[in-house]
Amino acid sequence: MKSEEVLIQSGRAERHYWRDLWRNRELLYILSMRDVSVRYKQTALGTAWGLIRPLTTMLIMVFVFSKIAKLPADPGVPYPLMVLAGITVWTFFSTSFTQISNSVTLNSNLVTKVYFPRLIMPMSSIAVSFIDFLVSLGLYIVIAIWYKFVPDWHILLLPAFILLALLASFAFGLFFAVINVRFRDIAQLIPFIVQIGFYICPIAYSSRLVADSQDWWAPIYWYNPMVGIIDGFRWALLGEQAYFNPQSLITSIITIVLFLSFSLTFFRKRENTFVDDI
Amino acid sequence: MSVITVDNISKRYIIDHKKGKGGTTLRDMLAENVKSLFGRKKDTADGGLEHEEFWALQDVSFSINQGDRVGIVGHNGAGKSTLLKILSKIIEPTSGSVRIKGRVASLLEVGTGFHPELTGRENIFLNGSLLGMSRSEIKKQFDAIVDFAGVEKFLDTPVKRYSSGMYVRLGFAISAHLDPEIMIVDEVLAVGDAEFQKKSLGKMRDNSASGRTILFVSHNLTAVQALCNKALYFEKGRLLEDGETNQVIGNYLSKVSKTKLVRQWETPEEAPGNDKVRIRRIELIPEMREGQTHIDVRTPMRLRFEFWNLMEQANLNLSLHLNSLTGECIFNVGTQSKSYSKGLLAGECEIPGYFLNDGSYTISVMIVKDTVTPLFNMEEGITFDIEDYREGIAWYGKWPGYVRPQFPFVMQTLEQGVPIK
Numbered sequence A: 001m002k003s004e005e006v007l008i009q010s011g012r013a014e015r016h017y018w019r020d021l022w023r024n025r026e027l028l029y030i031l032s033m034r035d036v037s038v039r040y041k042q043t044a045l046g047t048a049w050g051l052i053r054p055l056t057t058m059l060i061m062v063f064v065f066s067k068i069a070k071l072p073a074d075p076g077v078p079y080p081l082m083v084l085a086g087i088t089v090w091t092f093f094s095t096s097f098t099q100i101s102n103s104v105t106l107n108s109n110l111v112t113k114v115y116f117p118r119l120i121m122p123m124s125s126i127a128v129s130f131i132d133f134l135v136s137l138g139l140y141i142v143i144a145i146w147y148k149f150v151p152d153w154h155i156l157l158l159p160a161f162i163l164l165a166l167l168a169s170f171a172f173g174l175f176f177a178v179i180n181v182r183f184r185d186i187a188q189l190i191p192f193i194v195q196i197g198f199y200i201c202p203i204a205y206s207s208r209l210v211a212d213s214q215d216w217w218a219p220i221y222w223y224n225p226m227v228g229i230i231d232g233f234r235w236a237l238l239g240e241q242a243y244f245n246p247q248s249l250i251t252s253i254i255t256i257v258l259f260l261s262f263s264l265t266f267f268r269k270r271e272n273t274f275v276d277d278i
Numbered sequence B: 001m002s003v004i005t006v007d008n009i010s011k012r013y014i015i016d017h018k019k020g021k022g023g024t025t026l027r028d029m030l031a032e033n034v035k036s037l038f039g040r041k042k043d044t045a046d047g048g049l050e051h052e053e054f055w056a057l058q059d060v061s062f063s064i065n066q067g068d069r070v071g072i073v074g075h076n077g078a079g080k081s082t083l084l085k086i087l088s089k090i091i092e093p094t095s096g097s098v099r100i101k102g103r104v105a106s107l108l109e110v111g112t113g114f115h116p117e118l119t120g121r122e123n124i125f126l127n128g129s130l131l132g133m134s135r136s137e138i139k140k141q142f143d144a145i146v147d148f149a150g151v152e153k154f155l156d157t158p159v160k161r162y163s164s165g166m167y168v169r170l171g172f173a174i175s176a177h178l179d180p181e182i183m184i185v186d187e188v189l190a191v192g193d194a195e196f197q198k199k200s201l202g203k204m205r206d207n208s209a210s211g212r213t214i215l216f217v218s219h220n221l222t223a224v225q226a227l228c229n230k231a232l233y234f235e236k237g238r239l240l241e242d243g244e245t246n247q248v249i250g251n252y253l254s255k256v257s258k259t260k261l262v263r264q265w266e267t268p269e270e271a272p273g274n275d276k277v278r279i280r281r282i283e284l285i286p287e288m289r290e291g292q293t294h295i296d297v298r299t300p301m302r303l304r305f306e307f308w309n310l311m312e313q314a315n316l317n318l319s320l321h322l323n324s325l326t327g328e329c330i331f332n333v334g335t336q337s338k339s340y341s342k343g344l345l346a347g348e349c350e351i352p353g354y355f356l357n358d359g360s361y362t363i364s365v366m367i368v369k370d371t372v373t374p375l376f377n378m379e380e381g382i383t384f385d386i387e388d389y390r391e392g393i394a395w396y397g398k399w400p401g402y403v404r405p406q407f408p409f410v411m412q413t414l415e416q417g418v419p420i421k
Helices: A017-023 A025-039 A048-068 A079-106 A120-124 A126-146 A153-182 A185-200 A207-211 A225-238 A246-277 B026-032 B034-038 B080-087 B120-130 B135-149 B164-176 B194-209 B221-227 B245-256
Strands: A005-009 B002-018 B049-065 B069-074 B095-101 B104-107 B182-186 B213-217 B230-235 B238-244 B262-264 B277-286 B301-324 B329-334 B338-351 B359-369 B373-386
Touching: A017 A025, A025 A120, A025 A126, A025 B120, A048 A079, A048 A126, A079 A120, A079 A126, A079 A153, A079 A185, A079 A225, A120 A126, A120 A153, A126 A153, A153 A185, A153 A225, A153 A246, A225 A246, B002 B080, B002 B213, B049 B080, B049 B095, B049 B213, B049 B230, B049 B238, B069 B080, B069 B221, B069 B245, B080 B095, B080 B104, B080 B182, B080 B213, B120 B135, B120 B164, B135 B164, B164 B194, B194 B221, B213 B221, B221 B245, B230 B245, B238 B245, B277 B359, B277 B373, B301 B373
Parallel strands: B069 B213, B069 B230, B104 B182, B182 B213
Antiparallel strands: A005 B095, B002 B049, B002 B095, B230 B238, B262 B277, B277 B301, B301 B329, B301 B338, B301 B359, B359 B373
């Protein structure tokens, strides 16, 4: 056991913060596993829920948007596949965004009683949504096989888009997690944001519709950082037939990098006061 | 070697009082200043908020050497828990600094982070890693933990189905198997049954025998005395005393106790009591020697108790409890039950010298009807201190025990010389 000296002082950012974080990786793993194993305790269907949710959402959307509203799919792409790809990445983003935003307040019993790098809380809260995401992606593959839809080389870029979606949820979630500690308004606000996001992002429809549109609001649409990620994700799965504007991806990357560094600074600055505010 | 050096730390809290109505919401915050989101909290009054400062700790400095077992005593709100939280890195001080050498484990609660839905086994890993154990350490100690807690049969049961005793035992067992150099313990011994408390106190003593430094906050002064060699006494956020346990606790108790040997009420109307009995006077009369100013262990005392019986005819007796300041009953004596008619009654009890050890005590007197029905209990009627007194003894440590009798205890020589070559 090595003895090292710790200095506790006001406003002093921990010098070894990132090393501390690395040392606590086991705690990160255990907290992640806690959330995962608690998730479906005392449910009769258990992990099947991870399948039921995206499947029913897809069926409803196919019915409402394709059959009733008659929204067109990208040419050469089956509408259900396009929707399911959109739902998969959107659900991943929105659930991990929600979980991260609530991560600190949900773990308030830990915040007041034990020290560890607080970033572990938002990080560990991603696990649950990531597992749900993998289940949903598996469902996509099954349905793609059903449609005899074979992805091409684009699929190699899929991990990059997954990572981007993750970083996006982290960038926005972290910011709200901090504010949520002081103002529980955030917990009310988040479902609302997610609901709006669902409509302003290309999930039920293709961005091609907006690209073809001459309306005044069309240029604003592209400022949504999620557009590039969702379109890119679909493009990686469905290939060249899916609409993808690389310009929107650049917007996404810039927004995410900026916001992520802002949120991280904000979080690090405020994390020592969580216990006073919670 | 000093392992913890606390240098002039203070902790300020700002309490927001609302001038208007409603809680602190985002709206107020936005109305305040978006900038202050980023900076520290502002202590100037603005917006709809009125700020009041509260110092939970003020200018506290001390240092602790390796292997010390330090008890922290003081009333609620004296800043004890704030101090422990600062030392545990949970909150940061407003000013001042702390240097800690070595791995710290803090137990501010039994079973930190236990999740009710998880099994005992899963919770051991969860809690262990929250307290800073690695998975391999937990695996190595796993059997010892389970054995200490006595929960083998329920390892795969969710802890929400545990009895509260099992829950506490499991929580403590995990922390008892930590291997830190410095251990910070807050009141965790206040839970669990007596048997388990004894076991955990023993475990902590074993730990300290191996050179571990322990900081221990407790209201149980007996536990502090049993465990700690040093003590810190806090009051209203300030460190009042830092020294050897018995001395610090003695001073703490003397500050707490209000030594007043007579209490008297002139008329039944203002006296404590009820429609059956009313207290007139309670008095402790020490038989001081010449020149003696304080009651000490030699001093015989009489407790005199007078009360009005407002009932026409009743079988009454008195029951006297003498308690230590920590609330333990040292003894209980009662008078014979006899029939008395309406009027002023008195009881007197003699407490001989060389009976009570030095310390602070309280006396409660209960008036009982028909030997079973308490009519009135005069709780903490008199509080008094007994000072130490020694003659011909060159030892100054705290004399152990609740009583200080001088029973005949003699030595004699049986044989001169020892028949060993």
